[in-house]
Every structure is written in C-alpha cells, then in structure tokens.
Amino acid sequence: MSKCGYVSVVGRPNAGKSSLLNWLVGEKIALVSHKANATRKRSNIIVMHKDDQIIFVDTPGLHETEKLLNQFMLDEALKAIGDCDLILFLAPVTDKLTHYENFLERNKKNTKHILLLTKIDNVGNNEVLEKIKEYEKHSDKYEAIIPVSIKKQTTHDDILDVVVKYLPEHPYLYDPEILTTEHMRDIFKEFIRESIFENISDEIPYETDVKINRVQEKKDIDVVNATIIVQKGTQKGMIVGKGGSAIKRIGKDARQKIERLTGRKCYLELFVSIKKGWTKDKKGLKELGYDVTF
Template sequence: MTKCGYVSVVGRPNAGKSSLLNWLVGEKIAMVSHKANATRKRSNIIVMHEDDQIIFVDTPGIHETEKLLNQFMLDEALKAMGDCDLILFLAPVTDKVSHYEDFLEKNKKNVKHILLLTKIDFVSNAEVLAKMKEYEKYSDKYESIIPISIKKQTKQSDILNDVVKHLPEHPYLFDPEIMTTEHLRDIFKEFIRESIFENISDEIPYETDVKIDKVEEKPHIDVVKATIIVQKGTQKGMIIGKGATAIKRIGKDARVKIEKLTGKKCYLELFVSIKKGWTKNKEGLKELGYDID
C-alpha cells in the first residue's frame, strides 16, 4: 500500500517555506521573496518520493496584526495546520524559541510535527548544536528535529524519508505526474507578484495585487494579459516608472519565470489599475479572492 497525505509547511514570515518547497519539488512553483509576508494564500505542491505521494501545503507566515489582509493570511496558515496529517515547522536557527512556543499554542489540534532548523549555512556547527539543545525541553512535542541547508549539506531524501514515516497508508490523491494543484493562471499571478516584490521597494508591493485577465495557450507561445492593482495614483506612477522602465523590468522578470516553467515563449502584457483602499475593506479583498470570515 502506498502512503499519501497532506503536510503543512509553516513558520514565521520569511522563515524559508517557499524556498524549501521549490527545492523539494525541483521546480520553481512557489513565490519566493526576501521580504516578509509575500505568500498570501495556501497552495499545494506535490512531491513523489519513491512510491509515496506527499502533498505539501505552502502557507503564509504566522504573525499577528490588525490589518484585514494579514488576518486572512493568518487564517490561511491556521486552517492548513488543522487540516493536515503532519506539519513541518520551519525555525531559522538564529530565531528565539518564542516563535516555536507561539506555534505550539496555535496548533490547537496537536497535529504531529517535525521541527526543521533552517538557514544553518549562516552559523557555525557549535551554534546549531546549541540551538538544538535549546529545543530539547520540547522534545516530547515534536517527532524529530532536523537541521537543514538547502544550499549544501542536506539532501531532499533526508527530509522526505522522515516525512513519509508519519503519513497514512492511502492511494494517491492526485495524478503522480503533476507538481501542483494550482491553475497555471494562479502560478503566473504569483510570478508577477514576485517580480513586483523584487523590483519595487518599500511598502508598495504589499499594497498591490495581480489580476490575470487572459491566458491563451498556443503551441509555441503563451499569451498572458494581467492587471496590477494598486491603492493610490502615486503607487501607479511608481509601478510604471519613468518612461515605463519599472513596469518593463517587472514584465521581463515575470516573463523569464513563466517561460522557465512552461518551456515555451510568453507574450506578457501588463496594465495598472487603481482600486482605492482595496486592502482595507472586505469587499475589495473579496473581489481579489481573499474571503475574510
């Protein structure tokens, strides 16, 4: 009998969740940014490990805030934690243990979890061992603790072997050939958002979103038309840039990401539209797919 199950990947903002998932699947699927709170919604990334199927759930970072959009993001993370067979909690090695304590409080259903100590490239082996010792007092809470570096040392199988041990025996839930349950248009949207985060500074990326207006898949080229949503006129000016330099840069970056994933050319056309205060009201958020309870 094969094993198959859902594994939620959680941690504070910028803990390295999306980078880990792209590394595990061997493809760039999840949005990655050095800025915190880039991931807004749950998404499924499917990894076949020998004869078993693992459905990893990428989640927004666990954090508290008053903002409506961020409340939606926290809710997404909590739902993912409650609906899975196993949790991978990512704890950057330089973090205080208080982030883990906060996670334990939020894990209301006591779903079993593995603790991954991330970003160990930046510290010495002695510091890694010292941090593992700090977590020892919680050893009855986690199934195992694994220090990882996706840039060196760690192999994917080091994590996947441990994950599979805790999954139920179950037939595959998805076709083993697919890497994600996300629609292509949703992945394209995230690639454009990621390009905004990479090319536009400060708070503006947090007040933008992307609406995919059209995707036309042809044999040798994909035609994608999308609108970048902003809250203010000044933000529209910054997204476009002097002589349209900024929007061209965003478009070029996003197109390269899309083409790498699909293996064919992409014609990408970007527009910018102002939707005043969309992050501050439930109606504006709902229009862009963020349902606040």
C-alpha cells in the same frame, strides 16, 4: 501500500517555507521574496518520494495583525495547521523559541510535527548544537528535529525519509506526474508579484497585488493579460517607472519565469490600476481571490 498525505509547512514570515518547497519539488512554483508576508494563500505542491506521495501545503507566515488582508492570511495558515496529516515547522536557527511556542499553542489538534532548523549556513556548528539543546525542553512535542541547509549539506532524502515515516498508508490522491494542484493563472499571478518585489525598491508596499484578466493558449505562444493593483497614484508611478522602464523590467522578469515553467513562449501584457483601500474591504479582497469569511 504506498503512503500519501498532506503536510502543512508553517512558520513565521520569511522562515524559508517557499524556498524549501521549490527546492524539494525541483521547480520554481512558490513565490519567494525578501518581503515579509509575500505568501498569501495556501497552495499544494506535490512531491513524489520513492513510492510515496507527499502533498505539501505552502502557507502564509504566522503573525499577528489587525489588517483584514493579514487576518485572511493568518486564517489560511491556521486552517492548514488544523487540516493535515503532519506539520513541518520551520524555525530559523537564529530565532528565539517564542515563535515555536506560539505555534504549539495554535496547534489545537496536537497534529504531529517535525521541527526543521533552517538557515544554518549563517552560523557555526556549535551554534546549531546549542539551538537544538534549547529546543530539547519541548522534545515531547515534536517527532524529530532536522537542521536544514538547502544550499549544500542537506539532501532531499534527509527530510523526505522522515516525513513519509509519519504519513498514513493511502493510495495516491493526485496523478504522480503533476507538481501542483494550482491553476496556471494563479502561478502566473505569483510570478508577476514576485517580479514586482524583485524589481521595485523596498518602498513598494507588499499590499500590491495582481489580477490575471485572461490567459489565451495559442498554438505557438501563451498570451497573458494582467493588471497590477496598487492603492495610491505614487505607487502607480513607481510601478510604471520613467518612460515605462520599471514595468518593462517587471514584465520581462515575469515572462521569463512563466516560460521556464511552461516551456512555451509567452506574450505578457501588463496594466496598472489604482484601487484605494482594497486591503481593508471584503469586496475588494474577494475580487482579488481573498474570500474573507470571518
């Protein structure tokens, strides 16, 4: 029988989780940004490997904060840790072991995990070997440790062969033709958020969000209507830009991402709205898809 199971991909913010998953699935699906904590919700990305099906769960970064939005994000990551068959913990090679040791404390069910040593392109081979030696004091905790370079050395099989080894025998849970269980409108939302982070200066806060108002699938084109949510008037000015220059850049970039994924033409309408303090208000969070239950 084939193997099939859920594999949660966890690590600190900016550990490279979304980049790894896009590379493994061979499509741009997960949001990637230099902004910390860009990923806010769990999402499933499905990878077929030989005769086996792996449902990877992308997660927000593990971090500590008192902000309500961030507490929701941490809760999403902890739920993913507690409800999967296997965990991939991503540890950038230059990190201290503190992040990993904190994860061990949070892995209450002692779910089996594989340690991926990421971003090894940035250091020499000796430093990689030294870091592996550091982790060896926890060798009774992880099933395997894999140095990862998605830019050149590592192949998909280097990771996936090890992953399926620890998955249960089980029929496929999803149609092997699909890449994600996410709704297209949710992926469009993430593409627009990513385009904001890429096209606006670092001053724009990561709390900026997007609400997809409607998606119309017409014969020859998709029409997407969305509102960018900010918390202050000054932020709205940054999003719009002089003469609408910034929002045009955002729209063009997001539209191209959408078209590459769908293979169809897209007409994207963007608006900007101010919602003061939405990140601190349960109702405001829920309206944007973050259902805070604690």
